[in-house]
Structures are given as C-alpha cells and as structure tokens.
Amino acid sequence: MPALSDATRGRILFGGDHNPEQWPEETWHEDVRLMKDAGVTSVTVGVFSWSRLEPRPGAREFGWLDRLLDLLHDNGVAVVLATPTAAPPPWLGRLHPETLPRDEDGHVERWGGRQHFAPSSAVYRRHAAAITEDLAARYAAHPALVMWHINNEYCTYDWGDEAAAGFRRWLRDRYGTLDGLNTAWGTAFWGQEHDSWEGVLPPRRVHYLKNPAQVLDFRRFSSDALLACFTAERDIVRRHTPHLPVTTNFMPLWSGQDGWRWAAEEDVVSVDLYPDPRDPDGPRHGALVQDLARSQAGGPWMLMEQAAGAVDWRPVNHPKPRGLNRLWTLQAVARGADAVHYFQWRQSRQGAEKFHSAMLGHAGEEGRGFGEVRRIGAELALLGPEVSGSGVRADIAVLHDWDAWWAGDQDGRPTNGTGHAELLSAWHGALWEAGLTTDLAHPESDLSAYRVLVVPRLHLLTDTAADNLLARVAAGATLVCGFRTGVVDPDDRVRPGGMDARLRDLFGIRVLHELWPLEAGESVECDGWEGELGSNRTALGGQLRVFRGTLWSEEIEAAPSAEAAFRYRGGELDGLPAVLRRDRAWYFSTLPEPGALKALLTAIAADAGVRPVLDGLPAGVEAVRRGDLLFLLHHGRSTVTVDVPGGHRDLLTGETVTDRVTLGRYGAAVLRP
Numbered sequence: 001m002p003a004l005s006d007a008t009r010g011r012i013l014f015g016g017d018h019n020p021e022q023w024p025e026e027t028w029h030e031d032v033r034l035m036k037d038a039g040v041t042s043v044t045v046g047v048f049s050w051s052r053l054e055p056r057p058g059a060r061e062f063g064w065l066d067r068l069l070d071l072l073h074d075n076g077v078a079v080v081l082a083t084p085t086a087a088p089p090p091w092l093g094r095l096h097p098e099t100l101p102r103d104e105d106g107h108v109e110r111w112g113g114r115q116h117f118a119p120s121s122a123v124y125r126r127h128a129a130a131i132t133e134d135l136a137a138r139y140a141a142h143p144a145l146v147m148w149h150i151n152n153e154y155c156t157y158d159w160g161d162e163a164a165a166g167f168r169r170w171l172r173d174r175y176g177t178l179d180g181l182n183t184a185w186g187t188a189f190w191g192q193e194h195d196s197w198e199g200v201l202p203p204r205r206v207h208y209l210k211n212p213a214q215v216l217d218f219r220r221f222s223s224d225a226l227l228a229c230f231t232a233e234r235d236i237v238r239r240h241t242p243h244l245p246v247t248t249n250f251m252p253l254w255s256g257q258d259g260w261r262w263a264a265e266e267d268v269v270s271v272d273l274y275p276d277p278r279d280p281d282g283p284r285h286g287a288l289v290q291d292l293a294r295s296q297a298g299g300p301w302m303l304m305e306q307a308a309g310a311v312d313w314r315p316v317n318h319p320k321p322r323g324l325n326r327l328w329t330l331q332a333v334a335r336g337a338d339a340v341h342y343f344q345w346r347q348s349r350q351g352a353e354k355f356h357s358a359m360l361g362h363a364g365e366e367g368r369g370f371g372e373v374r375r376i377g378a379e380l381a382l383l384g385p386e387v388s389g390s391g392v393r394a395d396i397a398v399l400h401d402w403d404a405w406w407a408g409d410q411d412g413r414p415t416n417g418t419g420h421a422e423l424l425s426a427w428h429g430a431l432w433e434a435g436l437t438t439d440l441a442h443p444e445s446d447l448s449a450y451r452v453l454v455v456p457r458l459h460l461l462t463d464t465a466a467d468n469l470l471a472r473v474a475a476g477a478t479l480v481c482g483f484r485t486g487v488v489d490p491d492d493r494v495r496p497g498g499m500d501a502r503l504r505d506l507f508g509i510r511v512l513h514e515l516w517p518l519e520a521g522e523s524v525e526c527d528g529w530e531g532e533l534g535s536n537r538t539a540l541g542g543q544l545r546v547f548r549g550t551l552w553s554e555e556i557e558a559a560p561s562a563e564a565a566f567r568y569r570g571g572e573l574d575g576l577p578a579v580l581r582r583d584r585a586w587y588f589s590t591l592p593e594p595g596a597l598k599a600l601l602t603a604i605a606a607d608a609g610v611r612p613v614l615d616g617l618p619a620g621v622e623a624v625r626r627g628d629l630l631f632l633l634h635h636g637r638s639t640v641t642v643d644v645p646g647g648h649r650d651l652l653t654g655e656t657v658t659d660r661v662t663l664g665r666y667g668a669a670v671l672r673p
C-alpha cells in the first residue's frame with residue numbers, strides 16, 4: 001500500500017487548500033510566485049469545486065483544472081487532489097431532493113452552504129462516483145499529483161427515509177432477526193417492542209428520552225454510512241493510481257466517526273486542528289489531537305488544515321500572536337507530522353470564510369502573517385530530510401474508543417459533567433503536563449509495547465478489551481483506570497454489579513454500592529491514609545498526601561486484598577476508598593484536580609520505569625523526542641533556560657549548544673546530539 005512517504009519523498013509537505021476558482025487566472029501566476037517564495041511544496045486543490053467541474057448534470061469542465069495543475073507542476077508545487085463531493089452543485093439537490101439530508105425533525109438541509117448530502121442516498125453516491133471516476137481518469141498520469149484527498153471532513157448525519165432503509169439493512173446484518181434487535185435494544189422497557197422492520201427508524205424526535213441502544217447503533221451506522229462513501233471514492237481513485245496514497249481529513253477529536261475503523265481504511269491519516277490562540281490549553285489540546293493522529297496512523301501523519309491566524313467561527317476570533325503559528329507547526333512536526341497544510345493558501349474576498357485567515361492574508365505579501373509563513377516554510381525545508389519518516393516512541397498508551405464515547409455520552413446518565421472527551425483531555429493533559437510521551441490506543445489492540453496503560457473512561461468495554469487489559473497487567477504492565485469504565489456491554493446493557501466483574505476483581509472492588517456524581521465546581525478531599533500507604537508511599541514519591549477529587553465519587557466497598565491509596569475525607573463517603581490499588585492496577589473513583597493528577601501519574605509512571613522526556617523543564621516548555629531529535633517548544637512569552645546535558649546542534653539555527661538552551665517568547669529548538 002502507498003504511504004505518506006510516497007508523497008513527501010523525504011520532505012515535509014508544506015502548503016494549504018488552494019481555491020483558484022475564486023480568482024481570475026492572473027492571480028494564479030502571482031500565487032505560484034508567492035508559493036515558491038514561501039517554500040510551499042504542495043497544495044490541496046478542488047475541495048469544493050464540483051459546481052465548477054460539473055456545472056450542469058453530466059457536463060465536464062476540466063480545462064481550468066488542466067491549466068492549474070500544469071502551472072503548479074511547472075513551478076514545482078505538488079498537488080493533493082480532492083474529490084469535490086463535500087459540496088454537491090445546486091442542481092443536484094434541485095433535481096434530486098432525495099440527495100439532501102434531513103435532521104431528526106425531518107427538516108431538509110439545502111444547498112447554499114456545504115456538506116448538504118445524504119450519505120445513504122443512492123443518487124448522491126452515483127453522482128459522486130461519476131465525478132470521482134472522471135477526475136481520477138483525467139489526472140491519474142499528471143506529474144503534479146502526489147496524493148488523493150477524498151471529500152472533506154465527513155460529518156453529516158441524516159435521519160431521512162433512505163437513511164432509515166440503510167439503517168434497517170445495517171441492523172439486519174448485525175442482529176439477523178427482529179427478536180435479536182428487540183433483545184439488543186432492550187425494547188421491553190417502555191413497551192418499544194418492534195413487530196416489523198418497517199417500524200424500525202433512526203432515532204427521530206420523540207417525546208422524552210430516546211432508546212439509548214438505538215441511538216448507539218445509529219451512531220455506529222452513521223459512521224459506517226459515511227465510511228462507505230469514503231471507501232467507494234477511495235476504490236475508484238485507487239484503481240486509477242494504485243501507487244498514490246489516499247486520505248480524508250478528520251476533524252479534531254470528532255465524535256461522529258469511528259476514528260480507528262476509518263484510519264484503517266486510509267493510506268494517510270490527516271486531521272484538521274484549530275486550537276484557540278487565546279486558550280492557555282491550546283497546546284495541550286493540540287498535543288492530544290496530534291498524538292491521536294499519530295496513533296491512528298501508526299507513524300507519520302498529515303496536518304491537513306490549521307489556521308495561519310484567526311478563524312471565523314468562534315464568537316470572538318483572535319489572531320495568532322507573532323511566533324505562535326511557527327510554534328504550533330513545530331509542535332505538530334515534533335509529534336510526528338510529515339506534512340503541514342493550512343486552510344487556506346489565499347484569503348478569500350467573498351463567501352462565508354472571507355474573514356478566516358490564510359497563509360497569504362488580505363494584507364498580502366507585506367503582511368506579518370505571510371512573513372511568518374515564509375519563515376516556517378524555510379525551516380521545514382531544513383528539517384524535512386532530518387525528520388521525515390521518523391517516529392515518536394511512547395511507553396504509555398491512553399486508551400480511547402468511539403463506541404465507548406457514544407455509549408457513555410447519552411441522556412439518562414448520572415451526570416452530564418463527565419463527558420468522554422473531557423475526561424480523555426484531562427488524563428492525557430496531565431500526562432502532557434508531566435512531560436510523558438503517550439500514544440492513544442484502542443482497548444482491543446496489541447498493547448504489548450506499553451508499560452503503562454491509562455484509561456480515562458471506557459464506559460462500554462467489550463469482553464475482548466477487558467481480557468486484553470487483564471492480560472497486559474498479568475504480563476507486567478501498570479494499569480491506571482478512571483471511573484465509569486466497563487459499565488456496559490456492546491449492547492449498552494449494564495454489566496452485573498454495575499461494572500465488569502473482571503475489572504472489579506482486578507482492582508479489588510467488592511461492591512460498587514452507589515454513584516455520587518459531584519456538581520460542577522464541587523470537590524471532595526481525598527487523603528493518603530497513613531496505615532495503608534506503605535508501598536504506595538514509595539510509588540507516589542512520598543509527596544502527595546492530600547488532593548481534591550472533582551466531578552465524581554463512588555461508594556465502594558473494597559475487597560480485603562485491595563489497598564486504599566487514598567480515602568475520602570468528610571461528607572457522606574468519609575473513610576471510603578477514593579483510589580484503590582492492587583499491585584500494578586490502580587482505580588480512581590474520582591478525578592484528582594489537575595496538579596494532583598499530574599503528580600500521581602508522574603509517580604505511577606516512574607514506579608513502572610517510565611520517565612519524562614527531560615527532567616526539570618521550566619513551566620510551559622514541552623519536550624518531545626522524534627527519532628533522535630529533541631524538540632523543545634516554549635509555550636510562554638518569558639525567556640527561559642532549559643538544561644540539556646551534553647552537546648547538541650540546533651537544526652533551526654545551525655548553532656552548537658552545550659548543556660543549556662535559552663528560549664524566548666514562543667521559542668523552539670530542534671536538537672541533534
């Protein structure tokens with residue numbers, strides 16, 4: 001199978017979405033001049049070009065694209081060619097209204113925006129296949145073409161009639177019979193038993209709460225329906241260009257697609273990432289999305305879109321201060337990106353995104369933003385041969401799964417304050433703050449490379465996954481598990497005892513009596529109990545005696561074999577275990593406040609022989625090893641000094657550094673020993 005390296009060819013790809021159909025052809029010539037000036041290696045073309053390529057049903061207007069690809073190629077700019085199927089032309093919806101998606105109330109989403117297609121619509125799929133076929137046939141041999149980009153940010157849901165029919169087919173495949181469906185969905189509750197397949201619907205508007213198993217299956221089905229759209233187009237382009245890699249860009253930490261299943265169908269994993277420049281947690285969020293992309297890819301990945309400055313879809317859109325675009329670009333490269341693209345190359349003058357930044361903004365080539373883009377392009381050209389293709393090694397895996405996300409984030413739960421993404425971010429963020437490099441992994445995957453497994457929340461856990469965790473602990477791995485894990489089986493049926501019995505045994509939970517969710521802002525004191533701390537005290541570095549637990553607490557009766565590393569102090573749960581430990585298996589029945597979680601994870605990892613990338617980093621400095629390079633990234637504005645014992649060469653400056661590096665505002669160094 002082709003890979004990202006077939007497109008990068010030893011470089012880091014650098015460029016953005018290029019939408020020349022918005023501009024007169026004279027501008028294209030200025031574009032290529034400035035692209036060369038900025039070190040642009042590649043652009044993504046054609047993402048929303050369907051109405052230009054097929055202005056009338058069956059017509060083909062490829063002349064402009066021929067000229068564009070030739071021009072780009074003549075100027076040394078490679079092309080990631082998109083299929084335009086994320087934005088069908090207005091005529092498709094007008095002539096074939098069944099191609100338009102419907103929301104859960106039956107309202108139609110029309111053309112005039114984008115992504116107005118019903119994934120299950122046979123007519124949509126036929127038209128999408130036809131334009132993809134002709135595009136692939138026409139450009140298969142074009143020398144500019146290095147990669148295919150299918151559609152854009154697949155994210156539509158559809159509750160319409162064709163979706164209903166597709167959903168029924170999907171359910172028949174899964175359950176075989178109506179009895180099987182009724183059992184899996186627990187339709188005995190509220191008298192929802194189905195007597196015919198015709199009555200089985202997507203979860204449309206109902207009076208009160210929906211059947212959660214139906215909602216879970218609809219999320220699975222919707223992900224699969226979109227995936228079928230992707231694979232259909234992928235197979236077409238592959239037939240024409242078996243040597244070229246195929247991707248589609250994910251939204252960052254998006255719940256709508258089963259990202260593990262999708263990644264397995266792609267040659268290149270690519271993702272879009274837009275942290276808020278004002279958000280102090282921006283780099284932490286970036287690291288999570290980047291670690292996930294690298295883990296999905298199993299190696300180098302592509303940042304398909306980021307913003308050079310401000311976006312236009314937050315209530316207030318802040319530009320990136322000087323240096324931040326560069327810093328966040330280097331962060332992506334440090335965490336495994338071999339390609340960095342932006343939305344978009346040239347800022348639009350019309351349309352919905354005219355106030356969204358671009359590599360070349362309204363200020364033009366004199367603008368500060370373009371100056372920074374030029375610098376980034378030059379630096380990535382230097383780094384390319386040094387990093388391209390290399391990996392990031394992690395001893396810790398954070399386990400994450402979309403099925404668990406969908407099952408856990410539903411109505412009718414104990415609290416809506418413990419969302420999957422929030423907990424994932426809290427646990428991964430604490431590891432990031434601790435300077436510990438982590439992958440993300442599916443709970444059923446081969447976890448033998450990891451010494452520490454961290455489970456933020458896997459509400460739904462399959463038998464295979466539970467056995468996998470047990471086997472890893474038996475083989476010597478350390479498991480750190482957060483609350484609400486192993487609660488339901490794959491049919492969303494609560495496990496006997498409220499939590500998987502194997503896990504309860506593993507952690508030494510005899511009875512899980514009651515769940516005590518906390519209010520937002522409420523916290524509960526947790527105290528390391530002298531008498532039982534013993535071995536835990538060593539594991540925890542003897543430092544942390546007391547922390548405050550947030551979001552959640554549980555009334556647990558521990559088995560005699562379990563140690564309570566921490567107990568609740570005060571309140572209804574006074575004296576009951578808050579953190580349980582049995583050998584290498586830790587169970588957290590509450591979420592420690594961020595500083596405490598960081599300290600606990602640092603100590604538990606150290607006990608398992610896993611250390612941060614660098615000790616004693618100043619606050620705000622991130623260190624990542626990629627291959628044999630050490631990336632230092634300073635997320636603050638003050639000047640800091642980082643101790644790096646020994647002699648290194650900073651690839652960005654060419655200078656030799658001995659024992660310490662000074663980093664200014666948003667500074668970075670890429671050190672080779």
Ligand code: GAL
Pocket residue numbers: 152153272274305311312343353356
């Ligand atoms: C992405 C999308 C781009 C552009 C960008 C703006 O979601 O793929 O086309 O809209 O957002 O931030």
